[in-house]
Amino acid sequence: MKTPGHDVAPQKLAAQLLRSYEAGSSFFFASPRRTLLAQGTFATVPHAGGTNSLEKLPERVAKVLADARQADHDIPIAVGAVPFDGRVPAQLVVPMTLQRAGPLVFDDTVAPSPGLPPRYTVQPVPEPSAYLDGVARALKLMESGPLRKVVLSRSLHLSATTPIDLQRLLYNLARRNPSGFTFAVDLPQRPSAAPGEGRRTLIGASPELLVSRNGMQVLANPLAGSAARSPDPIEDQARAAALLESPKDLHEHAVVIDAVAEAMRPFCKTLDVPAKPSLVSTQTMWHLSSRITGELSDPSITSLTLAVALHPTPAVCGYPTELAHAAIGHIEPFERGYYTGTVGWCDANGDGQWAVTIRCAEADEHSLRLFAGAGIVAGSKPEAELAETEAKFRTMLQAMGLGQTTGAQP
Template identity: 55%
Template structure:
C-alpha cells in the first residue's frame, strides 16, 4: 500500500469519527481499520444462550440476503451473562476506512461538574477482595475478577460524540467503540476504549490477544519503565496471566489445525496502564467457522470472570452489588462470510442523558492485596474520567 493511499484511508477514518452520531448502531475503530454503521435494517432475535445467539445471527444474515441486502453484517454488543439479551442488529450500510491517524486534532475536555457515587464504596470493595482471597487460599478457585462501578450524574446531557473523539485521541493502539443499546429516540450508549482483543477471524486465520496482570503507569519516565519491568517479573501477575492464556488456548484448540501460543507475555501499555499481553494465532480447520462461534467458545475468559468459570461466577454474584450488563461482555461484528472481530468490553461506560456508569475490575489471585487491587481499579477508571475532564474529581 503506497503512502498516498494509506493517507487517504486515514483521512477517511477521521471523517467517520467526526461523522458519528448517537443513532449509529456502532462506531468501531482499531489499529487495523475503522467502521461506522448507519441505519437499521433488522434486529437479531433474542436468545438465551451464546450457542442459540450464534444460530440467530446466521438466520438474520440469511434472511437479510433473501430480502435483498447486498452485504449484511451483524454488529453490536453481547453481555457478560450470555443468557441475558444481546444488542445485535444488521445496519443498512457500513462505511469502512483504514485506522485512525495517531495524531488526531487534540481536544481539551472541559471539566464536567458531576456527582459521583461508588458501587460499592472503596473499603467495601477491598473487603470483597479479602473475602475472595480466602476462597482462593482454600483452593476453591484459581482466580476471580471483581469489579466496581461509578455512577456519575452531570448537570446537563453528556456530549457523547465529543467523548468518543477524546477517547479515540487517547487510544491509538486499542479499540474505541460506541454502541447504541436503545431502540427508542433517547439513546443509551455503551462507549469505551478497550485494549483487549477477544477474537479476530479472517478467512482461515484466527487471532486472540489476552491481557491479564496490570500495573498503573507513572508520569515519571524512569519510574514508569520500572513499573513495567516489575510487572514482567511479578510472580503473582505472571500466574494470573498464565491462567488466562491457557484457557484461551484450550478454547481455540478444537477449532484449529495449528495454534501458536508464545511461552512468555510481553508488555502492552495504554495511557494509564501497563498490561501483560500474549498474542495467540492459529489456522482454522474449517474456514466456515464464524467469528462469533469462536468468540462464544472463549467468553467469558478468566481475564474478566475467573477460573474455574462456574465457581468464579458464583463468587462474583455474591460480592458484586450490581449487574454487569454489557461490561466484560463483547463488542464487535460478524459478516456473511463469518469473518469478524470481537473485543472485550472493558474501560467502558453506559450513558443515558446526563447519567453515566463507569466500570473497572481487577483479577484476584491468592497473592492479591486488597489495597493494591483497589488502586488498580482506580487507575483503570482514569481512562474514562480523563476523557470527561474529571482528572481532579477526587479519589475514586
C-alpha cells in the same frame, strides 16, 4: 454497501467516519487497522428467550444475515455487543449502511479536544471500603476451595445537569487510545425505564482483543496482569520491568492463557501459544500480553462462534469459570450488563473482530456508569487491587476531562 466519495483521502476518511457518529443511530468501532461506522437498523438478531442469550447466538446471526441477503440487502454484517451474563440479551443488528476506512490518524500538531465540562456528581458502587472487603472475601474462598482466580469490579456513577456529548467523548477516547479498540454501541432502553427516558450507549476504549478471524487465520490477544503507568519515565520503566517479573501477575496471566488456548484448540488445526508474555501499554496502564494465533480446521467456524466459545475468559471472570461467576454474583453489588462482554462485528463470510468490553461506560443523556475490575488470585493485596481499579478508571475519566476522582463533587 455505502462508500464515501473517491476524492476523500484515506486518513481523512477515517476521521470523517468518527465525526459522522451519532448516538442513537450508529455503531462505531475502530481498531489499530480499520475504522467502521454502521448506521440505521435493517434487522435485529432475535433474542433466544430463556436464561441464556448466548445459546446458539452464532446460528441466529447466520440466519438473520442469510435472510437479509435473500431480501436483497447488500450489507452482510452484524454489529453490536454481547453481554457478560447470558441472562442479558445480546444486542446485535444488521445495519442499513456501512462505511469502512483505514486506521484513525490524528495530527499531533493540533491541540486535542478539551474534555467534557467536569460538572458531575460521582457515587462509587461499591464504596472503596466495601470493595476491599469483597477482595478479602474472594481470597478466603481461594483458601478453602478450588477457586484460582476471580475478577471483581467496581462502578462509578456520574450524573450531570447538562446533556453528555458522546460524540466528543468518543473522539477523545479514540485520540488517547490509538492502539486499542474504540467503540460506541446503541443499547436498548432498560426494561424499568419510563417512556421518553431516551437512549443508552455503551462507549469505551478497550486495550484487549478477544478474537479476530480473517479467512482461516485467527488471533486472540488476552491481557492479564497489570500495573499503573507513572508520569515519571524512570519510574514508569521500573514498573514495566517489575510487572514482567512479578510472580503474582505471571501466575494470573498463565491461568488466562491456558484457558484461552484450551478453548481455541478444538477449532484449530494449528495453534501457536507464546512461551512467555510481552508488555503492551495504554496511556494509563501496562499489561502482560500474549498473541495466540491459529489456523482454523473448518471454514464454517465464524468469528462469533469463536467469541462465544472463549467468552468469558478468566481475564474478565476468573477460573474455574462457574465458580468465579458464582463468586462475582455473591460479591459484586450490581449487574454488569454488557461490561466484560464483547463488542464487535461478524460478516456473512465469518470474518470479524471482537474486543473485550472493558475501559468503558454505559451512558444515557445525563449520566454514565463507569466500570473497572481487577483479577484476584492467591497473593493479591486488597489495597493494590483497589488501586488497580482506580488506575483503570482513568481511561474514561481523562477522556471526560476529569482526573482521578471518586469523590462527591469534582
